[in-house]
Structures are given as C-alpha cells and as structure tokens.
Amino acid sequence: MSQIEIAELNVDLDDQGYLTDHNQWTKEIAVAIAGEEGIIELTDRHFVVIDFMRKEFKETGTGPSIRRLTKQSGVPTKELYALFPGGPAKKAARIAGIKKPEGCI
Amino acid sequence: MKQLLILGAGTAGTMMVNKLEPVLDKDEWQITVVDQYETHYYQPGFLFIPFGIYTKKDVMKPKRDFFPSGVDVIFSGIDKIIPDQNQVLLDNGKVLKYDFLFIATGSKINPGETEGLQGEGWHKNIFDFYTIEGSLALAKYLKYWEGGKLVLNIAEMPIKCPVAPLEFVFLSDWWFTEQGIRDKVEIEYVTPLPGAFTKPRASKVFGDFLDKKNINLTSDYNIARVEPAENKIVSWEEKEISYDLLISIPTNMGDPVIERSGLGDELNFIPTDKETLQSKKFENIFVLGDATDLPSSKAGSVAHFQADILFDNFLSIIDNRPMKAKFDGHANCYIESGFGKGILIDFNYDTEPLPGKFPLPGIGPFSLLEETKMNHYGKMMFRWMYWNLLLKGAELPIEAQMTMAGKRV
Numbered sequence: 001m002s003q004i005e006i007a008e009l010n011v012d013l014d015d016q017g018y019l020t021d022h023n024q025w026t027k028e029i030a031v032a033i034a035g036e037e038g039i040i041e042l043t044d045r046h047f048v049v050i051d052f053m054r055k056e057f058k059e060t061g062t063g064p065s066i067r068r069l070t071k072q073s074g075v076p077t078k079e080l081y082a083l084f085p086g087g088p089a090k091k092a093a094r095i096a097g098i099k100k101p102e103g104c105i
Numbered sequence: 106m107k108q109l110l111i112l113g114a115g116t117a118g119t120m121m122v123n124k125l126e127p128v129l130d131k132d133e134w135q136i137t138v139v140d141q142y143e144t145h146y147y148q149p150g151f152l153f154i155p156f157g158i159y160t161k162k163d164v165m166k167p168k169r170d171f172f173p174s175g176v177d178v179i180f181s182g183i184d185k186i187i188p189d190q191n192q193v194l195l196d197n198g199k200v201l202k203y204d205f206l207f208i209a210t211g212s213k214i215n216p217g218e219t220e221g222l223q224g225e226g227w228h229k230n231i232f233d234f235y236t237i238e239g240s241l242a243l244a245k246y247l248k249y250w251e252g253g254k255l256v257l258n259i260a261e262m263p264i265k266c267p268v269a270p271l272e273f274v275f276l277s278d279w280w281f282t283e284q285g286i287r288d289k290v291e292i293e294y295v296t297p298l299p300g301a302f303t304k305p306r307a308s309k310v311f312g313d314f315l316d317k318k319n320i321n322l323t324s325d326y327n328i329a330r331v332e333p334a335e336n337k338i339v340s341w342e343e344k345e346i347s348y349d350l351l352i353s354i355p356t357n358m359g360d361p362v363i364e365r366s367g368l369g370d371e372l373n374f375i376p377t378d379k380e381t382l383q384s385k386k387f388e389n390i391f392v393l394g395d396a397t398d399l400p401s402s403k404a405g406s407v408a409h410f411q412a413d414i415l416f417d418n419f420l421s422i423i424d425n426r427p428m429k430a431k432f433d434g435h436a437n438c439y440i441e442s443g444f445g446k447g448i449l450i451d452f453n454y455d456t457e458p459l460p461g462k463f464p465l466p467g468i469g470p471f472s473l474l475e476e477t478k479m480n481h482y483g484k485m486m487f488r489w490m491y492w493n494l495l496l497k498g499a500e501l502p503i504e505a506q507m508t509m510a511g512k513r514v
Contacts, residue, residue, distance in 0.1 A: 067371045081341040
C-alpha cells in the first residue's frame, strides 16, 4: 500500500493504483485519477457510470461486470468504451474509487 | 418420504447422484434426477474432434448407463423452478416437489449474443468447438482447408474450460505442421484478457508457448460484432481483425430456465456461496458445476471437487449438523500443447498455478506448469477415467482441496 498525493489530496492506493478505502473517494479524486487515465473531462455520462459502480460496490462488495453495467446503468456498451477507452470495467472502477474488479478464470 | 431433486445430469449432476445413492437411507429419501437430453457427452473430447484424434463415438454414451437403479430418472425439459413453493415445473406438465434441490444445469455457448456471429458465416468459415455439432463441422472443414489466417476469438469471460482455447491453437500448430501446411497458416489468438491467461505466472508461461509456436497474441480485445461478408471481427473500439477461418468461443451463459425462474445474474449463473455451494437466497438449494457464479473455473475437475464437498456437507445437513467442508476453488487441468506433449496446472481461489510435481510431491509422475509427454498421457488416459470412475462417483487419488505439497513457490 502506498499513499500518494493526487492533486494535493492525500489518498491511499494499492500497488495497481486503486483506492484501498472507497470512503476516501471524492469527486476531486475522481477527476484527478481520470486525468492520469487520459480522460480530460468527466461528463454527466461518466458520472452515471461512476455512481452506479459505487452503488454496486457498496451493495455487493465488488464492481459490476461490463454486462451488468450496460444492463443496469442504461449506458450502452459502445458508449461505455467511448467514455472509458481501453477497458471500461477496470478504468471506471479506479476512477470510482473501488477495488479492481475480480478477474474470473 | 423426503425428496432430493437434482436438475441436470451432466458431469456434476451424474457424479452427485452416484455418490449419494449408495449412502442415503432408501426408506427416508427418494432421489430424482431430471435432464432434457438422453446422451452424455464427454465434453473435453470435443477439442480433439476437429483434428481427427477422436470421433463422435469416443465422446458419446447414453446417460442411462450412468444412473444407479434406485434413482428416479425423468427426461424432460424444465419449465420453471419455484423456490418459494419448493417445486419445479417440467415441460411435460409434471410438478415435482422437493425438500432439497441441487441445480447442476451447466453452461452453454450463446453465439446469438454477438452481432453477426451466427450469420451467413456460421459453420461455413466460422466455427465453435464447444458443441458436438460445431466440432464435427470444423473437422470436415479442416480436412480440406489449404491454409490462410486462423483467428481464435474469445467473446467474453467467463468461459467453460478456460484453457481449451489455448489447447486449440497449440493443437492447430501441431496439426498444420503434420499436414505440411504450417507455413501457409497464420494463427492469431484474440482474447479479452490482458494476456494469454488470467493468473500471472501461468499467463507468462503460456505466453512464451504462444511465442515459441509462432502464434500471435492480441490481448484486451472485446469483440462487438462479426462482419461475415467482409471476413472480419470488430471490437467495441472499432479495431478490426480479418480472418479466413474464425474459431469463436461465444459468450457462455447458464441455462435459460435459470433466467425464467429469476435465479441468476446477467449471464444466468446462480449466486452461490463460494465455500458451501449453498444458494445465496435459498437454504435448501445447492448449486454445483458450471451453473454457479463462483470465481472458479467452469470445468469437470472443479465439478468433481465440488461434488466431494457438497457430499460431505449434505450428509451433515440431513443429520442437523453444521456444514464443515469448504470448497477452495480447486481446479486441475491438463493442457494439450501439441506434438504429444502436455502441461498440467493445479490451483485454487487463492493460489495461482505454480511449478512442481503432481500428485506425489517430488515424484509426479506429472509435472506442473511444464511441458512433458507424461502430462499428455495423463490427458489421454483421463477419458477412460471419466467414463469408468469419475461419473460413477468413485474415489480418485486427488484430494478435493488443493495441496501446496510438491509445488514450488
């Protein structure tokens, strides 16, 4: 575990850059992490996804799969990939301040 | 008379019937098993059919051969499970009551989930090898194929037997070499995973094998659609990959009856306690094999280890004792790597595949995460063990829980 400063906000991250405590999450942190991920602006549509992920995490203890995301949040798959290029489930989880989704095998 | 109802007589359901039938008191318990199909397929054998190693006959037997005589067997589709009333409605109109329900309805490929996959190219130059129909059609096609670009694509995780796609490309490399056309075939492995496999050490080892065998790896690829007229697949990010022959592992989903009964997640897999195999919603329902939503492999070996655990726990429950046996996610997979060799992996929820010897520490005869001829013999011998021992519920010399003995960390 390491503590780094994102935009002068102190927050604990694991070795892959995910928040270790989702309670430390704020919108400012989301914006800062999104910037690191190459997403310059977080729009309302981004926050539809982020809010859904945080709600899911609180209820189930894990982030949703992409399939669950599109079915439950109302954001179509195509848009999801446009909002979070290169891996919506993982990137959105990091920006939403929750654990990395469990890879299944 | 108490009723134990088992839905699904595939690998998991059949093993469970055979384990419980001899020990449950016949004056107290009636076991009933329901399945819609009369033929049992040895699914690991589907991989070998396209390469002419197995024929249809090698992978089929009547299900009836594997049920003990005291069990009530019903061949019918299942309309609906109604857990609040402890009953199951069958397609043939029958209503079955149960005290305990085991759901072992498995998982199947759903090519309809990917746009264009089941279109004009399906079973023409697009094939699956997860069904008997797909592997037989592919065998015919490969026999006359003169070469080109073979693309194997995994649509979405999780899939049944996550090592089978790797085995398919390893065997392809061998088969095309044998046919004398390897120089005319380009092989590309296209996966949504970040590497050749999920767990880091195995992913590295398998990645090196792909390299060595001159198979290209494209990772983090999420297919959106197939354009069969153009012979290309397209990702959600509009990345196109062209093919002459597409081998698809379509989206895997649980049985539609799970959806009709409101028991599943988005993929119709049933939320299940990862240690006890009890349904998360209903105390008298247990789930085993591919039908669960557990983060373990969907594979016969896993179903086998789960059956051992559920057997112990079920006997505790009917004696009004707490469940003590815990499933640890144990999986054990023989991976054909071509040219008469194989690789073996053994792992669970917490421990990734590691190198070492198996099952006897330091001795083997099998080697973990290494390519040997002995591992290949293990795989080929397994078909006999499956039909003659495993399905019949016999004890195998492998513990249900994974052991660290013999593994090098």
